[in-house]
Amino acid sequence: MHNEHTDQHFQLRIDTEGHIEPRDYMPEGYRKHLIRQISQHAHSEVIGMQPEGNWITRAPSLRAKQILLAKIQDEGGHGLYLYSAAETLGISREEMIEQLHSGKAKYSNIFNYPALNWADIGAIGWLVDGAAIVNQVSLQRTSYGPYSRAMVRICKEESFHQRQGYEIMAKMMNGTKEQKEMAQDAMNRWWWPALMMFGPHDKDSPHTGDAVKWKIKRESNDTLRQKFIDKTVQQAELIGLKIPDNDIKWNEKTEHYDHGEIDWNEFHRVIKGNGPCNKQRMDHHIKYHNEGAWVREAAAAYKTKKLKKEELVIG
Amino acid sequence: MKTTNDTQFDLWEVFIQSKPGLPHIHAGNVHASDAKMALQNARDTYTRRGEGTSIWVVPSANIRASNPDDHEMLFDPSNEKMFRHPTFYTMPEGAKNI
Ligand SMILES: [Fe+2]
Ligand SMILES: [Fe+2]
Numbered sequence: 001m002h003n004e005h006t007d008q009h010f011q012l013r014i015d016t017e018g019h020i021e022p023r024d025y026m027p028e029g030y031r032k033h034l035i036r037q038i039s040q041h042a043h044s045e046v047i048g049m050q051p052e053g054n055w056i057t058r059a060p061s062l063r064a065k066q067i068l069l070a071k072i073q074d075e076g077g078h079g080l081y082l083y084s085a086a087e088t089l090g091i092s093r094e095e096m097i098e099q100l101h102s103g104k105a106k107y108s109n110i111f112n113y114p115a116l117n118w119a120d121i122g123a124i125g126w127l128v129d130g131a132a133i134v135n136q137v138s139l140q141r142t143s144y145g146p147y148s149r150a151m152v153r154i155c156k157e158e159s160f161h162q163r164q165g166y167e168i169m170a171k172m173m174n175g176t177k178e179q180k181e182m183a184q185d186a187m188n189r190w191w192w193p194a195l196m197m198f199g200p201h202d203k204d205s206p207h208t209g210d211a212v213k214w215k216i217k218r219e220s221n222d223t224l225r226q227k228f229i230d231k232t233v234q235q236a237e238l239i240g241l242k243i244p245d246n247d248i249k250w251n252e253k254t255e256h257y258d259h260g261e262i263d264w265n266e267f268h269r270v271i272k273g274n275g276p277c278n279k280q281r282m283d284h285h286i287k288y289h290n291e292g293a294w295v296r297e298a299a300a301a302y303k304t305k306k307l308k309k310e311e312l313v314i315g
Numbered sequence: 316m317k318t319t320n321d322t323q324f325d326l327w328e329v330f331i332q333s334k335p336g337l338p339h340i341h342a343g344n345v346h347a348s349d350a351k352m353a354l355q356n357a358r359d360t361y362t363r364r365g366e367g368t369s370i371w372v373v374p375s376a377n378i379r380a381s382n383p384d385d386h387e388m389l390f391d392p393s394n395e396k397m398f399r400h401p402t403f404y405t406m407p408e409g410a411k412n413i
Pocket of ligand 1: 074158
C-alpha cells in the first residue's frame with residue numbers, strides 16, 4: 001500500500017482541509033504520532049481526576065460537592081472519548097493502560113502538582129481547564145476525524161469547568177483576608193505550571209514539523225500560550241488577583257501581553273518524574289486498576305455463562 | 316510493576332436520538348461485556364446533559380462498512396444522474412406552487 005502516490009494523495013487531502021478517517025490510507029508516522037498524542041491526552045483526563053477527587057469529601061457545601069462530582073465525571077468521560085479515538089488507530093485499551101503503568105506513555109505534567117486546599121480547586125478549574133480549553137478548541141480542527149469529533153464533544157462540556165473554577169476564585173476574593181490570601185497563594189502556585197501545559201517554546205519543540213504539516217496540530221505552542229495569557233490577565237485583575245509575574249505588561253505594538261521567562265528546568269525536572277506527586281498518581285492508578293480486576297472478571301464470567309445458556313436453548 | 320492481565324470487553328457503537336421523531340445518530344462507542352452494560356455505559360458517557368431520549372447500542376463487530384477505496388465506484392455514478400434532482404427540470408414561466 002505504501003508508495004509515493006498514496007502519500008501524495010494523503011497530503012493533498014490534508015491540504016484541502018479533508019478529514020482522515022480510520023479506514024483511509026495514512027502514513028505510519030501519522031498513525032504513530034496520533035496514537036502517542038491521543039493516548040497521552042486520554043491519560044491526562046483520567047489522571048487529572050485525582051487532584052480534584054481528593055476534595056470531594058471536603059467540599060465546603062453540598063452545592064460545591066455536586067459541582068465537583070459532575071466535573072470529575074466529565075473528565076472520566078473525556079478519557080473514554082479519547083481512548084475510543086485512539087483505538088480506531090489499532091491500539092487496544094489494554095495496551096494503552098499498560099503503557100501508562102510502565103511509564104512509556106506520559107500524561108500532562110500539570111497533574112503532578114498537589115491540590116493543597118479548596119482554593120486550588122478554584123485555580124485548577126479556572127487555570128488548568130482554561131489552558132486545556134485553549135488547546136482543545138484549536139484541536140477541534142485537527143485532521144483526524146475521530147480525534148476532531150472527540151474534541152468537539154469535549155469542548156462543549158469544558159466551559160462549565162472553567163466557569164465553576166473562576167466562580168470559586170471570585171467568591172474567595174470576596175471573602176475574608178485569609179480566603180483572599182488562599183486564593184492568591186493558589187494562583188501563585190498554578191500560574192506557571194499552567195503556562196507550561198502548552199509545552200516548550202516553538203523554537204525548542206522537535207515534533208512540531210510533521211504535526212503541523214499533517215494538520216494534527218493547528219496552532220503552535222507559543223501562539224496557544226499567548227492566547228491563554230491574553231484572556232486570563234483581565235479575569236485575574238477583575239477579581240483582584242495578581243499574576244505572579246512582574247514582567248506581565250500590555251504591549252501596544254504586538255497587542256498582546258508580554259510575560260517573563262518560564263522556568264524550563266522546573267518543567268523538565270517534573271517531567272522526568274521528580275514532581276511532587278508523580279509517584280502518588282501512578283501508584284493510585286495501578287492500585288485501583290488492580291483492585292477492580294474482580295469486577296471485570298465477574299462481568300466476563302457472567303457473559304460466558306449467559307452465552308452457554310443461550311447455546312443450550314438453541315441446541 | 317505488573318498489572319493484572321485483564322480484558323476491557325467488546326466494543327459497542329452508540330446511536331442517540333436527541334428528540335422523538337428524529338433519527339438515531341452515531342455518538343461514539345463504549346466497552347461493555349453485554350448489551351445491558353453497553354446501554355448503561357452509553358447513558359453515562361453520552362447523555363449527561365439531556366442529549367438523548369433514546370439509545371441504540373450495536374456490537375461494533377456487527378457493523379459492515381463500505382471500503383474507502385471503492386469510493387469512486389460507489390458514489391460517483393450518482394453525480395451523472397442530475398435528473399434525480401428537482402432543479403434539473405425547466406418549468407414553464409409563470410407556473411406556481413411547483
Ligand atoms: Fe477534560
Ligand atoms: Fe475539564
